[in-house]
Amino acid sequence: MNLSGIIGYSITPFNDEDGQVDYENLAPVIDTLLDAQVDAIAALGSAGEAAYLTTTEWQQVAEYTVKRVDGRVPVVIGIAELTTAEAINRAKFAYQIGADMIMVSPFSYYKLNEEELFLHYQSISNATPLPIMIYNNPATCGVDMSPQFMLRMVSDIKNACMIKESTGDIQRMHKIYKLSKGKVPFFNGCNHMALEALNAGASGWCTVAPCLIGKQTKYLFDAVQQQNNHKASELFYQQYEFLEFIVQSGLAAAVKSGFSIQGTPMGGPRKPLLPLTATAQQQLKTLLLELGSHA
């Protein structure tokens, strides 16, 4: 599987009245990403509040997404389960419904050591032919995987073939690039480090931003590809405060708020998560206006 560019992440809309997933609103989320010309769509990542869904809800969102995208771009399904057994169940399900790839992170209660992590990934790989993106995000998942360890998994586990790095430490990307001699594709998962990640050799950028700012992330990716540094830098700094804002406010809450500002209410995030405060919502509105988004 040859993936590069912008991987657009969807959110999971809830109905404010009964708190249930609002599938009628999931359609425009996916359409917004396709309109933004993303190179792939990823459902059920952090932004999709996957950790807060029931198994059934998770399955329905995954299935709905695959159907709605309908082959126009590849679909990646996020898996971040506490038990290996449940991660396997979900990996199998993703394959059954026709997803193109799974993104697997080791959500944890007890810290996991490398042997535990390796067997977790290996067991998932053995359960499905889908390619696996190894996703490192210690801030949400509670486990940090070194570049060396992730590259060992790419080398030794059949379907593990790419890495998403979200620590925000650019040195991790240097290590992945150097140690793999530029051969193992890695993606940026830290929005406000996108410029540097792409310059350091990232194959692409995993981001929920296209939900709100359309093609602008794509333009940034293209500028770097075209070696147009001045334009890349200009585009990045235009988006910078917005990108930092959504990271620091919590992706799900911030993007849902942004949709609401833009006229398509998506409900709040699931409790205990709260929507943005009125002040934060006003800040976001200003940032979107500055970016020329229809806020």
Place this chain on the structure above:
Amino acid sequence: MNLSGIIGYSITPFNDEDGQVDYENLAPVIDTLLDAQVDAIAALGSAGEAAYLTTTEWQQVAEYTVKRVDGRVPVVIGIAELTTAEAINRAKFAYQIGADMIMVSPFSYYKLNEEELFLHYQSISNATPLPIMIYNNPATCGVDMSPQFMLRMVSDIKNACMIKESTGDIQRMHKIYKLSKGKVPFFNGCNHMALEALNAGASGWCTVAPCLIGKQTKYLFDAVQQQNNHKASELFYQQYEFLEFIVQSGLAAAVKSGFSIQGTPMGGPRKPLLPLTATAQQQLKTLLLELGSHA
């Protein structure tokens, strides 16, 4: 509710063949704690692998524990859910089955801010009359709550009445003691800091250690109460390496291994968690022998 002394934590035995909860073995776990003269029993904490159980398993373990203890000591049920809705369900269930108290920690994917945390605890308190022990353990739960904030919750949320502090920072206990003028009971959740916590005014010690070393934790508690410092220090340093070992090896894996060493196999922890390595198991055996436990 007036709780003090040793709160003994149970593990959740699994059947190695099918991976299911092994209720036949849960009985001796509870009996071991009662034999160790603990002042209360807590089920479904970290040591109980609560995070790795299905809802049904969690309910059955809770119910089984209350029945087996049968009023001989109070029963505390741990709740560490990602959504407020599910935490409420479990709090109601704990009340229905006759538990005496719930211990609530804010397990998290996205970091929670204080407003989110407050509403989470308040909603649970509104759903059940059970007293609530606020449990702070950022290493497993991903959220850190300050002494100031936890005391505010004790003050402003009806059923919140005590604190379990597990950061391992003795200053947190000083703060709780000083800011509450010694009025808000707090418990030690960091095994290898038990001596200091008790000297700093902790009402008791939440620990899985009695599963393996019987009354020795109780003896330590008593020595501090009796102002027998030399004995308290001697007892603490005798247990110290064992306590540090089980914390660093992961409580569930270590205690299950210890039961196996002592002749009552309890199965391994649930994957991705792995049992102790052979080397670690040998270390634990030596530590138990040194402590005079029947290893």
Place this chain on the structure above:
Amino acid sequence: MNLSGIIGYSITPFNDEDGQVDYENLAPVIDTLLDAQVDAIAALGSAGEAAYLTTTEWQQVAEYTVKRVDGRVPVVIGIAELTTAEAINRAKFAYQIGADMIMVSPFSYYKLNEEELFLHYQSISNATPLPIMIYNNPATCGVDMSPQFMLRMVSDIKNACMIKESTGDIQRMHKIYKLSKGKVPFFNGCNHMALEALNAGASGWCTVAPCLIGKQTKYLFDAVQQQNNHKASELFYQQYEFLEFIVQSGLAAAVKSGFSIQGTPMGGPRKPLLPLTATAQQQLKTLLLELGSHA
């Protein structure tokens, strides 16, 4: 050398007009410590602003202190030099003037590895027969030494014979105690952890607090020795906010401010260090009044 109890630290008074060391005021500082019945006096530690003195000033303060104490209690001289050569010079000087012990910490610009640290201490030990207290204070010195490493130095370097631990991590003290089987004396260097350090087996407490609160630190030490836990706890919590305050405000600035409040102005600390703000000074005044000190 058999040292235990309270090691009282002196400050270095400056003349506010010309910024020079004010020897007339150094006398009452030392006398205050002696009146507080400290078991030893240490000059030129953090509280003594040793890092901010010229070589000549450092020598004069050391010499003055030894003369003024005049054998009534042992005198410890602090050495925290960037180069090994200068540390040796100062160690020799301390010996020449009749000091009883040196306290050596590895002040650093580049981080030092264990081989560098070992040779630094060894070279100093070879240059003087004075016993050496190894002082670990990464917050000011920029290097952290593990209990294991410090114990290796005590074992392998002739004059290295005791440890002062100032990280504020009680586990370090447990390690020192356990690994040395209680044989290597260690001192508490973290004021607001004094109760726990003494209960964990510390031989004593290194503190500038007697400058302002007289015998109260001694009373706390005695209460622990006499196994009077309730009194020890009461005394500790009485002093707690004061101890935390002077640590967080910077020992030198806080204690100088306290002397001023008590009617013996000692000048401000040396720039860039600033005296306490008016607000902080008022806080300190209140804390001293609560402690019954003549504020």
Place this chain on the structure above:
Amino acid sequence: MNLSGIIGYSITPFNDEDGQVDYENLAPVIDTLLDAQVDAIAALGSAGEAAYLTTTEWQQVAEYTVKRVDGRVPVVIGIAELTTAEAINRAKFAYQIGADMIMVSPFSYYKLNEEELFLHYQSISNATPLPIMIYNNPATCGVDMSPQFMLRMVSDIKNACMIKESTGDIQRMHKIYKLSKGKVPFFNGCNHMALEALNAGASGWCTVAPCLIGKQTKYLFDAVQQQNNHKASELFYQQYEFLEFIVQSGLAAAVKSGFSIQGTPMGGPRKPLLPLTATAQQQLKTLLLELGSHA
């Protein structure tokens, strides 16, 4: 003063026999930097072991450097003193000998607050007309200054006009750029982040690397300027392991070792600093060979 490009840092050679500064060898160090076409030369930074020199040595090295450079490029003199008084003395001296700029970092024993830092910089600025580069390097200096605070100093302190950022956190550079609307020049002080820093808008790169790898840092700077991303990335990754190696080994020890490998022994660093181990020296030799330097 309009500075950009490569600011080359010199080391301070010592005579291995008597440990004194070896001025005969300082000449080739400076010449090597000039041959590497650096845009400015900085003496007495971290690499120059300024913290380990006596006042007299420091003055002589500063004076020698200015004379040897003789106006061919601007000369920057590093100042990292513990007291404001001594920092002022050195700033005046730098002006007297004809240096073009001073680079000031707040070396600390006690942590300094922003008021203390501000007054420190302001006092230095009042003492000399030389432009000041504010240098933030918490790893060696023990104090961390935020982008917001440094920009405030640039705005409010007469001679403070540029920033050198060495935390290794690319977000600091984004902040400086955005908050100053690209108006305040900042330099990269973290060698193995040079590519990203330049892409993020840094005016240049402060580095000791040209001592060993000649014009290669300049080529990297030029490639970014020319928007030749592929070449910039290729050059950066060629140098990457070397850059990371010298940072992690300690700049002074590593560069002195490199000079020795290249046939111009410069003595070891001053104790307690030690030269590279034999193994590390072999690694460095290999890295230099791979870079085509005459190793």
